[in-house]
Amino acid sequence: MEKVLELKKVHKTFEVGTPNENHVLKGIDLTIHQGDFVTIIGGNGAGKSTLLNIIAGNFPVDEGTISLKGQEVTKKKMEARSKEIGRVFQDPRTGTATGLTIEENLALALRRGKHKRLFKMGIRKTEKEFFKEQLKRLELNLENRLKSEVGLLSGGQRQALTLLMATLVTPQLLLLDEHTAALDPKTSASVLALTNQVVAESQLTTFMITHNMEDALKYGNRLIMLHDGKIVVDVAREEKADLSVSDLLTLFHKNSGESLTDDSLLLA
């Protein structure tokens, strides 16, 4: 199967040379194949977001290499990688331009990773119909609000919109960083269900951080647990399908030599 993402011996240290020096990623080796839906869990500060950020290109790695679709992108900036990557962030404010309208946001998403041209209209007439159709899939009635400012939408609506934007042009890799964590339980569940649907429909290769073990087990076909900057659990397919929360805890204990019982955050 085709490799979509390949990390080799990736290290990342923040605030090098200061008393706060923080070695966050300690030699991550990870390969994700076409069509994989990977969920990733780990305690606060385990380095989950950092891992996602170095894949997206928010900041450079100190050591190791990153390849997307067989092409090395280690030194490439976020803008340059954006062509391949769709993203939904934890904070509902991050994924959309709140001062712009829904259709303007979608228009930008439709041109993700493409050269922005001076003499082309930002939104073309034919695109509006397409936007409406796409918005209908969210079942949030946003298709009638193309000209509304995104700042007027609720957190859940924004996350659903961001998910749509991230997948409007089919990404090679979809990165989700606790994208339902800021939502109330009901909205969170519906955005997750929508995510699952979108991922299944387009067979998207997906990398989803969650704080919720149940969700991590329920969704996806591969589960990774990050602890102290290292991958300590990596289960896939049948093995993952049969896994329960207590199996996961045992596995964690066996592999990391630490007990999770007091790490309540992981269970939250």
Add this chain to the structure above:
Amino acid sequence: MSIILSSTSQGLLWAIMAIGVYLTFRILDIADLTAEGSFPLGAAVCAQLLVNGWSPLWATLAAMLAGVLAGWVSGLLHTVLKIPALLTGILTMTALYSINLRIMGKANVNIQMNDTLITWLTDTGLSKNNAVLVLGIIAVTIVITILYLFFNTEFGLSIRATGNNEEMSRANGIKTGVMRVIGYMLSNGLIALSGALMMQNNGYADINMGIGTIVIGLASIIIGEVIFPKITLGKRLVMIVIGAIIYRLIIAAVLELGVAPTDLKLFSAIILTICLSAPLVRTKLLAFILPSKERKV
């Protein structure tokens, strides 16, 4: 009547500067003080070229180009050298003071004997006041039309997104650094254009004519925003023009009341302070008038 007419025509010329300030201040969310240097830069370049026999049209366009260059320098200082925006503006504006003096060769260049865009219009039989009014209307119409079209292109949309949400913009593949630099260039180009037009109206360029530019620009923007807080970009640009005219009218009224012209800068600052506090005052007033349930703000 004549006060209203002259305030309107002056307001139109100032409005181009205010729109320039708006591009950085609101669209890119950057507080750029380069204006204080690029406004007199436009005046200096235009005056010197007129004295050297250039056609008023080319002299005006060259002045605008000089502003674009000044914006390019500020943009690079900010995006490449990562100097905070406020400091960037102070640096460029300080440097421009010397540059403007060099361009003019002295503190004041008189162009009263030269052809200008305004004399072109008075030659057709218009009075000076009407000529300035016509020039202002033409210039403002061109600027707003072009900007409106520009900000609805893919490129313009990317600039607006950059100012609105940098992280989202980068995640969508927008080169935000480049967008900022271009915003700086456009902004200061317009500000220099306004300086060049204002200089032709005044009949001379003066090294100190930039002082207070930013206050006038902000006041025009904010007067417009106080009147209509939430409107689309095209209407916003028109409101800035109206804001600039209202500002001139207020200044004219203040002068009528007998305030000495030397105290004008003080009054400009006071007017801007009042405008800036208006949204807060409005909220407080509403809170006071309406029972808490009906409150919308």
